[in-house]
Amino acid sequence: MRFAKSGVAINALIAVFYLTLLPFVSHGFSMIRIGLSEDAALQSYLFTDEARVGNAAMMLHIFGGTLLVALVPLQLIRALRQRFNRFHRALGAVLIALALITGLSGMTYIPLRGTIGGPVMSAAFFLYGLCLFASALMLARMARIGNREGHWAWGLRLFWLALGSWLYRVHYTLWYLLTGGVGSEPDFSGPFDLVQNFAFFVPYLLAVQLWIIRKRSAHQGVLATIP
Template identity: 40%
Template sequence: MNRALFAATWISMACFAIYIVIFYGGAIPAHALDDWNLLLPDVYVKGAFVQTAAIAAHFLAGAVLLAIGPAQIVTGQRGTMPKLHRVMGRVYAIAAGVAGFGGLTYIVLQGTVGGTVMNIGFSLYGVSVIVAAIETYRNARRKQFDRHRAWAIRLVALAIGSWLFRLDYGLWLKAIHGLGHSHSYRGPFDQVMAFFFYVPNLLIAEMIIRRREPSSRSHVTLNVVTGAATVLVGTSTYLFAASYWWPHIAARLGIA
């Protein structure tokens, strides 16, 4: 069940990464940056060059994190592919720094659509990503591999936040019809989501770092929870791909 959840999550994250690169990245050469505002209100402001460059760097670096994060877990297990792990680790750390710095630059200069609460939540997220990236790389260089592993788990947990943010919103809009959400992203649900998309991830990461061998009963419970999560991720990915990702990709590529 763990492998099924891992595979479903990686596929979903890879699909989202492809969507980011083609739709958001593809808007740059197509001179169609207004398209960014279709799902993210006012994220692009005409004439704001620095803000646009900062958020573009955030988007594209984030796509790198989503695409190769799971691969880092695979290549790092038991040192199966050490050279590839080191090379991708450097790319991952740099991408995390670029994503965090780009997002923070945008918040300082432009601010988020959700106002003060979202500014605080997203800023803390960006700082956390940068700190985790630095500590992951620093401990690897010092060959303090236990600390490196701990910080790498935290970094991956943070990096998947952007993916979870979209999935959480998608599920909430489909299941609860957006209760507590407003178009300005200043509703009660939006204020909770300014922190919820990454704080629980960090708590789970700490549990993984400190985990002990579970009992047989815990194994059964874990399998049930993991199975349900796999179905949820698969369903959410299908809904998002069918409703948003693929239509936007097809439009950008001119596919009928």
């Protein structure tokens, strides 16, 4: 009964999430369209003429990241995990590949082109990319060796990291709605911007870590779903 209630709550949250995701996905695909156009550099600062590697890395990054955010919540649906376990495993493999691609292309772009917010944003986003990349590798390893606790813990970390880019935009949207943008500057140099460089992933990772410490005893043993 408790499981059924929490399942309904998670499914309702996922439905709300997908509604908020629509503008996010449409922004991602319109950026890719710009990247593929003749005058990409005129339309967005993310692209530059004659910088093919950086431009390609950014388009791959946006493509992989948008799919990652759109697909990752499906792994939370208990009914899908239990009744369609093959689907859960196949989607898991796709998500790990998307996380590796998104992290790696972002970490390629940063040293080549930097970020709009300068060195602090570049360092923070690079750290975010490293966390996403490492979590994807660890999750793949835990699934492969059938470590149930490890799979659960790294899965949770990867889930929140995968949502990071969406959370970043949610933080900004709420802040602008509430305060009109106090402490935020167009070049991302305001105090709010500096905090946000880390606030979309570090606090979530810490909260997840506390959750893992509290609940880990319920997730011991061998993974029931190993191939």
